[in-house]
Amino acid sequence: MYGYFEIQAKIGITKHMGGLEATKKLLDLCKVDESDQVLVVGSGNGVSAIKIHQFTGCKVTGIDISEDMVKRAREKQNPEIEFLVGNAENLNFPNETFDAVISESVTGFTNKAISISEYYRVLKVGGYLGLNEVTWMFNPFSEIKNNYQNFMGIKPESREGWLSFLEKAGFKDITSSVYAMSPWKQFMEDLELKAWSFSEFGVDSLNCNSKK
Ligand SMILES: C[S@@+](CC[C@H](N)C(=O)[O-])C[C@H]1O[C@@H](n2cnc3c(N)ncnc32)[C@H](O)[C@@H]1O
Numbered sequence: 671m672y673g674y675f676e677i678q679a680k681i682g683i684t685k686h687m688g689g690l691e692a693t694k695k696l697l698d699l700c701k702v703d704e705s706d707q708v709l710v711v712g713s714g715n716g717v718s719a720i721k722i723h724q725f726t727g728c729k730v731t732g733i734d735i736s737e738d739m740v741k742r743a744r745e746k747q748n749p750e751i752e753f754l755v756g757n758a759e760n761l762n763f764p765n766e767t768f769d770a771v772i773s774e775s776v777t778g779f780t781n782k783a784i785s786i787s788e789y790y791r792v793l794k795v796g797g798y799l800g801l802n803e804v805t806w807m808f809n810p811f812s813e814i815k816n817n818y819q820n821f822m823g824i825k826p827e828s829r830e831g832w833l834s835f836l837e838k839a840g841f842k843d844i845t846s847s848v849y850a851m852s853p854w855k856q857f858m859e860d861l862e863l864k865a866w867s868f869s870e871f872g873v874d875s876l877n878c879n880s881k882k
Pocket residue numbers: 675684685686711712713714715718733734735736739756757758759773774775776779780
């Protein structure tokens with residue numbers, strides 16, 4: 671039986687909460703510009719990584735744990751961007767390589783303490799981490815948490831939970847905002863991302879940035 675990401679890789683679609691509007695907000699918070707080297711963790715089908723390059727002119731490296739996802743991203747043949755197979759929990763880069771690390775709807779699927787300390791390690795001093803991750807607005811019954819985890823493999827955190835992981839990893843100057851997504855708005859933003867996926871560029875939580 672196919673898992674959640676295998677199905678997504680087969681059809682070539684990945685998404686995050688808030689769509690590309692959320693991505694742009696994160697890039698602003700992280701002050702990304704054309705001089706920056708940016709790591710996109712869990713780059714999925716490559717759409718957001720390519721858009722991050724197009725929005726800012728920065729150099730982008732995308733990594734994803736799924737070989738099929740990386741294949742999907744490479745199919746888009748954007749020579750400016752390197753897509754590599756890699757694990758957020760064990761990044762194959764030297765210390766202090768990147769000006770910014772961006773993760774959208776990825777870190778919630780990982781061992782957060784390990785992956786967030788890896789993000790810290792590969793960031794240059796003064797670099798920014800931008801996270802856009804699913805966040806509990808209230809403390810749900812454990813059955814709801816378990817169902818979420820069993821069905822999608824994701825373990826959301828409360829705002830305080832995310833901030834605690836960031837602080838423990840050593841991040842300073844942390845800002846965060848939690849925003850509610852209406853199902854309709856999310857659907858429209860997903861459609862926007864899908865349109866980009868399908869047209870191969872002839873064309874979404876918590877938004878949070880933290881400074882190393
Ligand atoms: C919900 S998708 C989001 C993809 C992309 N960020 C986007 O916004 O379209 C989550 C992605 O994270 C990847 N992923 C999950 N665990 C990972 C890990 N430990 N390291 C790297 N990528 C991972 C999955 O393969 C999938 O492509």
